[in-house]
Amino acid sequence: MSFWPNSQEFTHHRSEEFRQSFRFIQQQIRGLFDLPDHDWDVLLLPMNGSLAIESLIRTFGGRVRVETEGAFSERVKQVHHDPAANFRFGVLHETNDSRLCDISNCDFVDAVSALPYFDFPRHAKAVVTVSSKQFCAQAIWSVVMIRKDLWVQAEPLEGYLDLCRYRTFAELGETPCTPSISGLFSFAEQLQNFDVSAFRAKIDERYFRLSRIIDGVGGEMKGGPPGLTFRLPHEYQIDTESFWIPPGNQGWRQAFLWSGSDSEFEELLEKVAQVIRESPSL
Amino acid sequence: MSFWPNSQEFTHHRSEEFRQSFRFIQQQIRGLFDLPDHDWDVLLLPMNGSLAIESLIRTFGGRVRVETEGAFSERVKQVHHDPAANFRFGVLHETNDSRLCDISNCDFVDAVSALPYFDFPRHAKAVVTVSSKQFCAQAIWSVVMIRKDLWVQAEPLEGYLDLCRYRTFAELGETPCTPSISGLFSFAEQLQNFDVSAFRAKIDERYFRLSRIIDGVGGEMKGGPPGLTFRLPHEYQIDTESFWIPPGNQGWRQAFLWSGSDSEFEELLEKVAQVIRESPSL
Numbered sequence: 001m002s003f004w005p006n007s008q009e010f011t012h013h014r015s016e017e018f019r020q021s022f023r024f025i026q027q028q029i030r031g032l033f034d035l036p037d038h039d040w041d042v043l044l045l046p047m048n049g050s051l052a053i054e055s056l057i058r059t060f061g062g063r064v065r066v067e068t069e070g071a072f073s074e075r076v077k078q079v080h081h082d083p084a085a086n087f088r089f090g091v092l093h094e095t096n097d098s099r100l101c102d103i104s105n106c107d108f109v110d111a112v113s114a115l116p117y118f119d120f121p122r123h124a125k126a127v128v129t130v131s132s133k134q135f136c137a138q139a140i141w142s143v144v145m146i147r148k149d150l151w152v153q154a155e156p157l158e159g160y161l162d163l164c165r166y167r168t169f170a171e172l173g174e175t176p177c178t179p180s181i182s183g184l185f186s187f188a189e190q191l192q193n194f195d196v197s198a199f200r201a202k203i204d205e206r207y208f209r210l211s212r213i214i215d216g217v218g219g220e221m222k223g224g225p226p227g228l229t230f231r232l233p234h235e236y237q238i239d240t241e242s243f244w245i246p247p248g249n250q251g252w253r254q255a256f257l258w259s260g261s262d263s264e265f266e267e268l269l270e271k272v273a274q275v276i277r278e279s280p281s282l
Numbered sequence: 283m284s285f286w287p288n289s290q291e292f293t294h295h296r297s298e299e300f301r302q303s304f305r306f307i308q309q310q311i312r313g314l315f316d317l318p319d320h321d322w323d324v325l326l327l328p329m330n331g332s333l334a335i336e337s338l339i340r341t342f343g344g345r346v347r348v349e350t351e352g353a354f355s356e357r358v359k360q361v362h363h364d365p366a367a368n369f370r371f372g373v374l375h376e377t378n379d380s381r382l383c384d385i386s387n388c389d390f391v392d393a394v395s396a397l398p399y400f401d402f403p404r405h406a407k408a409v410v411t412v413s414s415k416q417f418c419a420q421a422i423w424s425v426v427m428i429r430k431d432l433w434v435q436a437e438p439l440e441g442y443l444d445l446c447r448y449r450t451f452a453e454l455g456e457t458p459c460t461p462s463i464s465g466l467f468s469f470a471e472q473l474q475n476f477d478v479s480a481f482r483a484k485i486d487e488r489y490f491r492l493s494r495i496i497d498g499v500g501g502e503m504k505g506g507p508p509g510l511t512f513r514l515p516h517e518y519q520i521d522t523e524s525f526w527i528p529p530g531n532q533g534w535r536q537a538f539l540w541s542g543s544d545s546e547f548e549e550l551l552e553k554v555a556q557v558i559r560e561s562p563s564l
Contacts, residue, residue, distance in 0.1 A: 003550060004526060005377070005395065007418040007541035008468070012526060047329055050459035051442045058441075079440045095287070113287065132460075136289040139421035139462045158361045159340075160333045161443070177332035178414075180421045180462070186290075244286060244294060259289035268285060 009181040018181060019173030021188045025143075026170075028191035033120040035145055043166050045142040046179030049112035049130040051161070052142030054079075056108055056126055059156040059163040060087060064108060068101040070094030071247060072110060086153070087125070092118060096246045098223030098254070112142075116196050117203055117226040117258070125150050131187040134226065134258045135194075139183030199258075206257040206265055213269065217276050222252070229254045236279045242271060291463040300463060301455030303470045307425075308452075310473040315402040317427055325448050327424040328461030331394035331412040333443070334424030336361075338390055338408055341438045341445040342369060346390060350383040352376030353529060354392060368435070369407070374400060378528045380505030380536070394424075398478050399485055399508040399540070407432050413469040416508065416540045417476075421465030481540075488539040488547055495551065499558050504534070511536045518561045524553060 004012040011017050026042045029035065035042060045052050053076065057064055063082035066073050068090040076089060090106035093099070093114035100118065103109050107125040111118070115129040126146040131137035144163060156162040160177060169176045207225040214221060214230045222229040231251045232238055243253035255268065286294040293299050308324045311317065317324060327334050335358065339346055345364035348355050350372040358371060372388035375381070375396035382400065385391050389407040393400070397411040408428040413419035426445060438444035442459060451458045489507040496503060496512045504511040513533045514520055525535035537550065 002542045002546055003524075003537035003539065004541055005538050006414045006422075007416075007538070008414065008420045014527075047333065048459050048461065051329065051333070054441045054443075132288045132290065132462075134289075138290045139465060140288075140460065157439075159336045161336075177330050178422065179330065180414075180465075183421060183462075242285075245296075255285035256287050256289070257285065259286055260284045264284055 006178060006181065011181060013179055013181055014174060018184065021184050022170075022173040024188050025184070025191060028188075028194065029143060029145070032116060032191075032194065032196060033145065035120075039148060041144075041146050041148055041151075041167060041170075043144040043146065043163060043170055044175070044184070045144060045163075045166055046175050046177065046183075047142055048140045049110070049128060049133075049142050050075075052128050052130070052144055053108075053110050053112070055161040055163055055166075056128055056144055056146075057087075057089070058161045059154055060108075060126075060150070061085070061153075061155045062157060063087075064089035066090070067106050068094070068103060070099060070101065071096040072112075073101075076110070092121060093226075095227055095254075095256075096229075098221075098225075098227045098229040100223065113227075113256075116194075117200060120145075131183065131190070133256075134199075135187065135190050136258065137183060137187035137190045139180035139186070141180070141183055141187055203257045209269060210255065210257075210272065213272055213276070226258055227254050227256050232275075236275055238272070238275050242268065288460060288463065293463060295461055295463055296456060300466065303466050304452075304455040306470050307466070307473060310470075310476065311425060311427070314398060314473075314476065314478060315427065317402075321430060323426075323428050323430055323433075323449060323452075325426040325428065325445060325452055326457070326466070327426060327445075327448055328457050328459065328465075329424055330422045331392070331410060331415075331424050332357075334410050334412070334426055335390075335392050335394070337443040337445055337448075338410055338426055338428075339369075339371070340443045341436055342390075342432070343367070343435075343437045344439060345369075346371035348372070349388050350376070350385060352381060352383065353378040354394075355383075358392070374403060375508075377509055377536075377538075378511075380503075380507075380509045380511040382505065395509075395538075398476075399482055402427075413465065413472070415538075416481075417469065417472050418540065419465060419469035419472045421462035421468070423462070423465055423469055485539045491551060492537065492539075492554065495554055495558070508540055509536050509538045514557075518557055520554070520557050524550065 029042050057080050063085035064080050065085045065088045066077040066081045067088050072091045087107040089108045090103035091110040095113045109121045109124045109127045111127050111129045129143050131141040165176050203226045219232045311324050339362050345367035346362050347367045347370045348359040348363045349370050354373045369389040371390045372385035373392040374385050377395045391403045391406045391409045393409050393411045411425050413423040447458050485508045501514045
């Protein structure tokens, strides 16, 4: 039977299956990042990472001191920066240039494109990531990991960006508004046997193999894994269909190495090798 | 190749395919609701309906006069109600009791669970609906249809609830933040040959057949289609796995008649008939 409000879902968001999946994800995230129940809350939010970060900031006064630089830092800065704010904010990994940032003095950490490849920033008061990037789940769920002793400082903007509301519903294993149900189940599935060491090793190996080819023809690279941001010398024309083009690209291309199957990665390597072989200048 | 930021997506949210799908949906919605380009903007927001409604309200000052009553009206009222606000707000269809509300004096209309079964509220200044309920698409996209002459009154809360930001990106056929890409394509597919008359007729026929059975055994019903909210006399024990249970249910059950295939609907009818046949009291 499937006469639920959301027609494409096989269950609804107040069902026991939903709640079990919700709680399973919370437990897996706790285990993965070593977040004991007495110190940390793990909230699952049915929204994308940008909205989840805004929720965090707006739940604690709406203003932060932005401590990192880059495209994503800049976006937060434009709306929420205040040099006198209580909380410091930073982006762990600025994906546009594959750059790991110093967030060692940050209270709130945007780890949307960073976890679990990088270590969990244990000093932080709250950390945000998403299900649909490195965790390879479908429709986006955000995860806000927040120290329990932070709640006393909440001054939320009322409404659907108020994390206190999600915290109340999380006690039931639910959300205050209609979420993507299949997206939640997909996230649970990805976390079922998630092996973080194997995940990191896979990315490092992919980075090593692709970067060696690029390096071998005098290409440039920015930053490091888990993405590979590169530029080939101008005589090699790499098409724009296979790679992500960062803003203001000037020939830069990106591959997010957490995505794609092993065979797709072999095809990618072959494609780059082919571009190099077939370059008119050779 | 699939080395995009979102690992489960076959393309990315700055691709030509994405933009085409985005624009196709806008055009189909314009056609379906007769929203000419010179009068109306059609914005697609990668967020659920509750957040989309909050976005609308917060883009135009954050306060509304809530004119309707019911669970969803109440939720908006708690956060945004101000008897002196410029704009009046109403919920077209309060799903919890299947009740069509009078929104004839409302500027902003929550039509999340109402369109396209009901007529588009043409007098409104802005109307919000979603892809994942009556339109039967996967992961939720919201649609905000807004009169162009309303923008001069925008006083947005800066950030990711600011509709002006989505309007700017919509000019490119894009969103300012990472959306569900497969959700967008699913919405486009549902709109491809959407026949609103056939859709309404299907719901009416389902309502007629199910309500006749319930009526036949002295059951009660609230409101009308597109959902069926009913309660059987207490001697008939209907299980809670096949129906949605509205809050404060007291035996009330709901079936959302836009969901489910024809064969699933036949099974549903058979199930209800069986419950009635097998009731101990008969």
